[in-house]
Amino acid sequence: MPVYIALLRAVNVGGTGKLPMAELRAMCEALGFAHVRTYIASGNVMFESGLAEAAVKKKLEQRLEAYARKPIGAVVRSVSELAAVLRANPFPDAAPDRTVAIFLDAPPPVDALEQVSGQKAEEIALGVREIYVHYKDGIGQSRLRIAAAKAGTARNMNTVAKLLEMAQA
Template sequence: MHHYAALLRAVNVGGTGKLSMAELRAMCEQLGFATVRTYIASGNVVFESALSEANIKAALERTLKAYAGKPVGVLVRTGKELAAIVDANPFASAQPDRTVAIFLDAAPPANTLATASGINTEEIALGTREIYVHYPDGIARSKLKIPAAQMGTARNMNTVARLAEWTASRPA
């Protein structure tokens, strides 16, 4: 069994008419994932599975599409990958709630930095399958647009660290 975190993209979580974390946990359990646990109502779920990342992604996306009636993107990372993302954070000295990792399915394109627009005080760096962004003035005030991030999903570094902790501490 491997420890994974799945991050849902562009889905409403919590509240009426939305995907609750209880429903997300139940979906994961029905797919055969073990020790399923969700983290805050923003589409983060941690679990164990013998399946590959690609099979987990496909199964979750298929189940979520059936539930929502539209495609829902899912980004999957192992516990080791999450720990590496935390360790590689180029903005580790910045406030973790003002720094995000934007998770992607593949490596960011080489032209990611060149195609970004609306840069003011933000700092951007490329990771393995993520884009790091530090928003010194806060995300709400930013006009930053990163075309390569359109199919990704962002989590602040507090969340990434917690998911890394949960996937690392899970019994094998």
């Protein structure tokens, strides 16, 4: 059965968007997903399912909306897609905790880089269904706004590598 990695949007450790990972695991198991595992309390879950990616996404988002009483987006990737994201990182020599992949459901628009504001020292590159950003001065100092990233969810390269490692185990 294929292994999928789902990255939830707007899930936090506390406050707005709080979703305990034990509850996320239980939701996924109730949906019939197998070998469910989570990684850190920020909405990273992996599991096996015989369903296609689109069906996995739809079922998961419907269940999350029923739980939260508001839409919670999920971006779903296969193990091979996640490995490709890590390999395609255009900033391989940059600090992995300062480099993110913003995961999208569809390819970024060709004019995505033209719609950026607040850019200073950040480097940006487009991927297949990702936007890569290297925050040279740190993400906390950045005022970068990427319109095409609004519907996405970001993970730093350390997290991407750990999720891949876990999914391949």
